[in-house]
Amino acid sequence: MDQELSRCKQAVSACLDTVLDEFGSNSVADGMRYATQGGKRLRAYLVMESAALHGIADATSVWAAASIEAMHAYSLVHDDLPAMDDDDLRRGQPTVHRKWDEATAILVGDALQTLSFDLLTRPEFDVSDQARIALLRSLAQASGVQGMVLGQAQDIAAETAERPLTLTEITALQRNKTGALIEWSAQAGAVMAGRDTTHLGNFARALGLAFQIQDDILDVEGDVSKIGKAVGKDADAGKATFVSLLGLAGAKSRAASLVEEAKDALEPYGETAGPLRDLAAFVISRDT
Structure with a gap:
């Protein structure tokens, strides 16, 4: 898995570097380069593997992969702000x-954020006009007030709520805040090919929740030197998480169950979906 993710990282980083070089050097352009460095590139990998599953070449899908990484980087930069x-x-x-x-x-x-949409309009991104429009529209929905932004607003509201969120409420919150971009990524290949997204959508919904549960677990027992950010903040703030609601053992069990659910959703693709199944297992075994 590490080797496959590394291959994706190299391709996406090269694509982003080429585009960001167009902007020269100033505080904003330099900040964009800084913000897009590193990371697991999990969303990008989902894009490229779902595309490969439908016969789309890496040279094409890398533009959508770079797009989702730019969108994800924007969300992290703003998420880290004092407000x-x-x-x-x-x-x-x-x-x-x-x-x-x-x-x-x-x-x-x-x-x-604007670069993310720009990348999907580049002529090098060789897909049909119908696919391009569908990707642009669905990315706007996944990243905006119907998806990620809504999830962030729900997360902020939860900090001052009179009671902790229930399991149903936190599941809905995380499906917006984290899951929406993961779902877009996993379905992107099918959209590029003009194919049905149902099975990849089911896969992504289970995967996204498993990913978030593992994040909650790492906030409890992770190593800050490996994770690269502060741990224990959720508990200190008294926020409801999958761990606080299910317990550590219960959260791990739920994440494992979701991984199996994600793998089952890929059954129609047979052995060709092997890399995506491996990714599902990786999501809950990672320590970063």
Whole structure:
């Protein structure tokens, strides 16, 4: 799995570097480069593997993979701001607002969000007009007030709520905040090929929840030197998480069950979906 993720990282990083070089050097462009470095590239890998599953070449799918990584980077830059989670570290490095300042971080996030859509309009992204429009529209929905932004708003509201969130409520929150972009990524290949997205959608919904549960587990028992950001913040803030609601053993059991659910959703693809099944297992075995 590490080798496959590394191959994807190299392709996406090269694509982003080429595009970001067009912007020269200034505080915003330099911040964009900084914010897009590192990370697991899990969303990008989902894009490229779901595309390969439908016969789409890497040279084409890498543009959609770079797009989702730019969108994800924007969300992290803004999520780290003092008005949001107020984090000092991201991927083992100072967050953008700590390395520069808050105003620059806001602009870097804004620019990365618009870059995400720009990448899907590039002529090198050789898909049909119908597929391009579908990807643009669904990305706007997944990242906006119907998806990720809604999830972030729900997360902020939960901090001042009179009672902790229930398991049903936190599941809905995380499906928006984290799951929406994972679902877009996993379905992107089918959209590029003009194929049905149902099975990949089912796969992604289970995978996204498993991913978030593992994040909650790592916030309890993770190593900050490996994770690259502060741990224990959720417990300190008294926030409801899958661990606080299910217990550590219960959360691990639920994550494992979701991984099996994700794998089962790929059954119609047979052995060709092997890399995606491996990714599902990786999601709950990772320590970062």
